[in-house]
Amino acid sequence: MLAVQTLRKRFRRPGRNAVSTAVDGVTFSVNEGCIFTLLGPSGCGKSTILHCIAGIEVADEGRIEIGGKLVFSGEDRKVVPANLRDVGMIFQSYAIWPHMSVYENVAFPLIYGRTRTPAAEVRRRVTEVLDLVKLTEFADRPAPNLSGGQQQRVALARSLVHRPRLLLLDEPLSNLDAKLRESMRVELRQVINHLGMTTIFVTHDQVEAMTMSDQIALMRAGRIVQQGAPRDIYLGPRTAFAADFMGRNNLVPGLVSYETRIGRRIVETELGPVDACVPDHLHARDEVFIVVRPHSMELVGPGDARGDGNAFTGKVAQVSYLGDVVEVEVAVGSLLIRAILSAYAEVKPGQVVSLRVPTGCCVVIPRDADAMAVAVDGRSAAGIGTPVAE
Amino acid sequence: MMAWKCRTPAIGGLRWSGMGVRPLVQSTLLVLVVLIVGGPLLVLLRTSFLPDGAMPMASLEFTFAQYLAVLSSGGTWGLIRNTLVYAAGSVVIGVALAGSFAWLTERTDMPGRISVRVFMFTWMTVPPLVIGFGWVLLINPSNGALNLLLQHLFGLSNNVLTPYAMKSMIFINSLAMVPTAFVMISGLLRNMDPKLEDAASVFGASRLTILRKITLPLLTPGISSIGIYLVMSTIQSFDLPLILGLTAQVPVLSTRIYTLSASESGISDYGLAAAYGTIFLLLAMLLMWMYFRATRASERYWIVGGKAFKPQRLALARSKYIALGGICFYFLLMLLPILILIWTSLLPFYRLPTFADLTHLSLQAYGRVLSRPLVRRAIGNTVELLFFSASVTVLIACFVSWFAVRQKGWAGKTLDLLSFAPMAIPPIVMGVAILVIYLRTPLYGTIWILVIGSVTVYLPFATRSISAGLAQIHTDLEKAANVSGAGWWTGLRRIILPLLLQQIVNAWLWIATHAGRDLSFSLLLMTTSNVVLASAIWLTWSYPDLSGASALSIILLVGLTVISAPIQIVAARKLERDG
Numbered sequence: 001m002l003a004v005q006t007l008r009k010r011f012r013r014p015g016r017n018a019v020s021t022a023v024d025g026v027t028f029s030v031n032e033g034c035i036f037t038l039l040g041p042s043g044c045g046k047s048t049i050l051h052c053i054a055g056i057e058v059a060d061e062g063r064i065e066i067g068g069k070l071v072f073s074g075e076d077r078k079v080v081p082a083n084l085r086d087v088g089m090i091f092q093s094y095a096i097w098p099h100m101s102v103y104e105n106v107a108f109p110l111i112y113g114r115t116r117t118p119a120a121e122v123r124r125r126v127t128e129v130l131d132l133v134k135l136t137e138f139a140d141r142p143a144p145n146l147s148g149g150q151q152q153r154v155a156l157a158r159s160l161v162h163r164p165r166l167l168l169l170d171e172p173l174s175n176l177d178a179k180l181r182e183s184m185r186v187e188l189r190q191v192i193n194h195l196g197m198t199t200i201f202v203t204h205d206q207v208e209a210m211t212m213s214d215q216i217a218l219m220r221a222g223r224i225v226q227q228g229a230p231r232d233i234y235l236g237p238r239t240a241f242a243a244d245f246m247g248r249n250n251l252v253p254g255l256v257s258y259e260t261r262i263g264r265r266i267v268e269t270e271l272g273p274v275d276a277c278v279p280d281h282l283h284a285r286d287e288v289f290i291v292v293r294p295h296s297m298e299l300v301g302p303g304d305a306r307g308d309g310n311a312f313t314g315k316v317a318q319v320s321y322l323g324d325v326v327e328v329e330v331a332v333g334s335l336l337i338r339a340i341l342s343a344y345a346e347v348k349p350g351q352v353v354s355l356r357v358p359t360g361c362c363v364v365i366p367r368d369a370d371a372m373a374v375a376v377d378g379r380s381a382a383g384i385g386t387p388v389a390e
Numbered sequence: 391m392m393a394w395k396c397r398t399p400a401i402g403g404l405r406w407s408g409m410g411v412r413p414l415v416q417s418t419l420l421v422l423v424v425l426i427v428g429g430p431l432l433v434l435l436r437t438s439f440l441p442d443g444a445m446p447m448a449s450l451e452f453t454f455a456q457y458l459a460v461l462s463s464g465g466t467w468g469l470i471r472n473t474l475v476y477a478a479g480s481v482v483i484g485v486a487l488a489g490s491f492a493w494l495t496e497r498t499d500m501p502g503r504i505s506v507r508v509f510m511f512t513w514m515t516v517p518p519l520v521i522g523f524g525w526v527l528l529i530n531p532s533n534g535a536l537n538l539l540l541q542h543l544f545g546l547s548n549n550v551l552t553p554y555a556m557k558s559m560i561f562i563n564s565l566a567m568v569p570t571a572f573v574m575i576s577g578l579l580r581n582m583d584p585k586l587e588d589a590a591s592v593f594g595a596s597r598l599t600i601l602r603k604i605t606l607p608l609l610t611p612g613i614s615s616i617g618i619y620l621v622m623s624t625i626q627s628f629d630l631p632l633i634l635g636l637t638a639q640v641p642v643l644s645t646r647i648y649t650l651s652a653s654e655s656g657i658s659d660y661g662l663a664a665a666y667g668t669i670f671l672l673l674a675m676l677l678m679w680m681y682f683r684a685t686r687a688s689e690r691y692w693i694v695g696g697k698a699f700k701p702q703r704l705a706l707a708r709s710k711y712i713a714l715g716g717i718c719f720y721f722l723l724m725l726l727p728i729l730i731l732i733w734t735s736l737l738p739f740y741r742l743p744t745f746a747d748l749t750h751l752s753l754q755a756y757g758r759v760l761s762r763p764l765v766r767r768a769i770g771n772t773v774e775l776l777f778f779s780a781s782v783t784v785l786i787a788c789f790v791s792w793f794a795v796r797q798k799g800w801a802g803k804t805l806d807l808l809s810f811a812p813m814a815i816p817p818i819v820m821g822v823a824i825l826v827i828y829l830r831t832p833l834y835g836t837i838w839i840l841v842i843g844s845v846t847v848y849l850p851f852a853t854r855s856i857s858a859g860l861a862q863i864h865t866d867l868e869k870a871a872n873v874s875g876a877g878w879w880t881g882l883r884r885i886i887l888p889l890l891l892q893q894i895v896n897a898w899l900w901i902a903t904h905a906g907r908d909l910s911f912s913l914l915l916m917t918t919s920n921v922v923l924a925s926a927i928w929l930t931w932s933y934p935d936l937s938g939a940s941a942l943s944i945i946l947l948v949g950l951t952v953i954s955a956p957i958q959i960v961a962a963r964k965l966e967r968d969g
Contacts, residue, residue, distance in 0.1 A: 056869040082872035083880075089873040095866035099888045112884060113875025162875060 001198045002030040007062035009048050022048045024222035037201045039209040040219030046202045050168050054089050055082030067165050088159030089168040094151045096143045102154050103139040109162035129157045149180050167199040206246050218242055236363055240371035243291040250337050251375045252290040256282050270333040271312040276362035287367040296361035297339040300354045309358040316351045412878045416801055419789050423808045426846045430823030437664035437826050456665035473642040476559055477624040481617050483564035488571030491717055496579040499703045500710045506717060511958035513569040515950045517907030520943045522633035524727020525562050526553050527734060535730055535742055554638035563630050565723055567620060578612040615684035622677045626816040628910040643670045644818045651822050660826055667819040678814040735940035755937040768926035771837050772906060775922055779844035780901040784894055787852035795860045813850040820847055821914040835917040843911040852897045859893035899957055903950045
């Protein structure tokens with residue numbers, strides 16, 4: 001449905017002669033009816049890609065095809081302008097035209113769009129789509145008199161009314177307050193699924209990305225660093241950045257070694273030898289991190305430390321009772337491991353406990369400079385599972 | 391449930407179609423702006439290098455004779471000194487008056503603040519031409535009403551006042567400048583955070599100390615840029631120096647250029663006029679540069695109001711009546727010239743106001759002037775001039791603003807710069823250049839050369855105010871229209887224009903009223919066929935038909951006020967509401 005090939009876009013910094021690369025050779029494709037998310041921190045180029053797809057920005061290199069039709073080619077300098085690309089878009093600012101009513105806003109793409117729609121048809125379709133976003137009673141209301149959530153619905157209705165082939169969402173939920181965001185997220189997903197729209201969704205919020213998408217492309221500094229289904233990325237990060245960005249985790253430094261007794265590679269760490277799925281490209285003596293999600297650990301009795309998976313024992317340094325869960329920090333040697341346990345677990349600071357992690361929950365990633373930076377950052381920000389400074 | 395799986399047909403061909411209009415508009419605009427701004431400047435330069443007596447555009451010779459004549463003449467330095475003294479003197483008095491009035495209305499509890507504002511806003515449209523004639527009637531040496539009154543009151547035997555002196559020119563011009571200065575300075579006061587003043591009072595400073603040590607220093611950069619702006623516009627002005635300065639034999643640059651190039655004073659010397667014009671242009675550019683130094687690039691859009699603060703108003707107690715009295719005295723000074731004009735227009739000949747004459751008042755003079763074919767033509771021409779100048783300028787300004795604000799790039803920057811350049815071109819200089827260009831063409835003697843001149847000199851104002859409005863419209867609003875399938879043109883028409891409507895209407899009215907009162911183009915380019923109201927007033931006055939000229943002045947004044955008053959009152963009210 002959508003194919004983006006080695007897209008590149010540079011910006012000239014105002015004032016200086018410096019050029020920064022916003023999008024650095026990005027390639028991906030999206031299947032019909034799929035919700036595809038570009039996820040990443042601010043400034044990673046995700047919005048720029050979306051704008052290039054929409055045609056409101058022009059890339060420098062690469063190709064973009066929508067529904068098999070070439071809309072941009074850097075080689076041939078072919079650019080189909082935005083108004084002929086047949087896409088719908090929700091802007092981060094919503095861009096609701098303040099001088100029009102809700103009805104006029106939604107009817108705009110039908111009246112001034114590529115194909116003129118007969119008046120009766122316009123009325124029918126606008127009514128239909130307003131009904132879909134539950135704004136029927138608001139049709140005649142002037143646009144400035146709308147709440148944030150209602151504006152969002154108008155933006156959605158407007159982006160759907162002309163039945164575009166592709167729906168583009170640019171951080172559509174970021175301007176809403178936390179509660180509304182959650183309910184709009186569910187509603188947005190329902191409407192999109194109901195219509196079977198192919199959708200490109202841009203967000204910096206990993207929870208939004210995971211709940212909304214079929215596929216996620218995690219971006220960093222203009223490149224896609226990992227792409228896959230939400231579950232695959234969350235459970236199988238390939239870099240420290242991916243692990244860190246998708247949620248809280250412990251990064252446990254270690255060395256790959258070959259364990260002759262069980263006939264495969266394990267990781268030697270301060271927690272003891274950890275049985276983990278070591279990817280094929282890592283070899284013995286390679287420096288690695290083991291990514292352990294705080295939720296993946298369970299409390300086991302002191303005698304019971306030999307059960308399935310990896311177990312280790314340490315002293316509880318801190319307990320934070322959050323109500324639905326309890327968060328504990330366990331000191332093991334120089335490491336501080338954070339675990340999230342059931343609210344019913346009875347732990348007290350100073351107590352010696354054993355925690356167990358299933359083998360499948362220990363993801364091994366290379367310990368390069370980049371991963372070190374993430375680890376140091378993570379520790380200073382959240383104090384998660386990295387060597388305790390002396 | 392809907393069957394939404396059906397898709398609209400495939401995307402069109404790989405062309406920039408829909409955007410095709412944009413490059414076309416852009417290049418047309420570039421050519422147009424270069425022609426109307428750059429053309430006259432080049433011709434002016436060329437003309438200034440002509441030998442004596444040569445007709446412009448008819449000679450290939452290059453000579454510095456004109457410049458040598460200008461520089462060797464002792465009168466030139468006197469001319470420049472006159473110009474600067476006139477401008478600086480009136481700006482110092484005008485800003486001092488306007489500053490105190492603005493402080494009183496913005497920061498004190500003086501009664502009648504709304505009326506003061508409405509008056510000031512409305513007064514901005516009163517033509518200086520009208521004020522000038524009024525003052526001549528009031529204080530002329532032979533039978534000025536005020537002079538005779540003073541003689542009568544104090545038993546003097548000779549005249550106290552005369553309009554024909556540098557002092558009077560400065561005095562009258564500074565009074566006329568107050569409304570504009572007031573509006574600018576009160577905007578400045580509004581944008582200043584009163585918390586800065588409150589902080590000083592928390593630390594024990596007295597009101598006077600705060601005014602001296604906090605308020606004034608904070609306002610200094612803003613006031614100095616307003617001052618430079620006003621000096622710039624005074625130097626470029628032509629009407630008061632013409633009405634008062636010619637008789638007073640106090641020539642300034644603008645009147646000197648006029649007398650050199652207008653045929654009414656004998657043979658026109660275009661070469662010399664152009665040489666003076668070039669020097670005048672350099673002076674104006676120097677001031678422009680100073681203005682930019684004073685206002686940093688980021689504050690260039692001085693038209694935009696910032697955040698409005700709600701200051702604590704100083705309670706004036708008794709002294710508020712003194713303050714109000716002062717302002718009322720100023721209003722009286724502003725009303726006097728208009729009252730005397732009304733009086734004169736109601737009598738067949740100018741006579742001193744007496745109770746006995748009240749019974750002789752009639753509208754005869756109005757009937758008389760309105761029956762003249764020249765005046766009728768002038769009124770028709772004025773309406774055409776106002777309408778076309780304002781409409782064409784605003785239209786060009788809308789496009790220039792879009793390219794300058796939205797597209798940027800070299801074309802946008804060029805357009806922005808070129809459209810701002812006329813700010814430094816005195817209208818009289820522009821007038822000479824236009825005269826030289828169109829003298830031999832069929833356009834000469836039509837209203838259209840006046841329109842061309844007005845469009846050029848008012849383009850900076852229109853572009854500034856519309857760009858400022860456009861900069862506040864989120865770019866997403868336009869992009870949303872494009873993504874919805876609307877092309878550039880449709881987006882501009884359906885989204886941008888409606889949102890800019892207020893700025894467009896304001897700019898239109900401002901240009902209409904200014905074009906209507908302008909004397910520099912209308913006199914310099916005047917023939918019997920393209921006479922407008924302003925030049926007709928001048929002709930009638932010089933005829934001399936004082937009551938006819940007064941009647942025409944009142945007609946012009948009422949006409950301009952009717953056009954602009956509603957919007958000015960709304961603006962003044964809005965300020966009061968927001969403040």
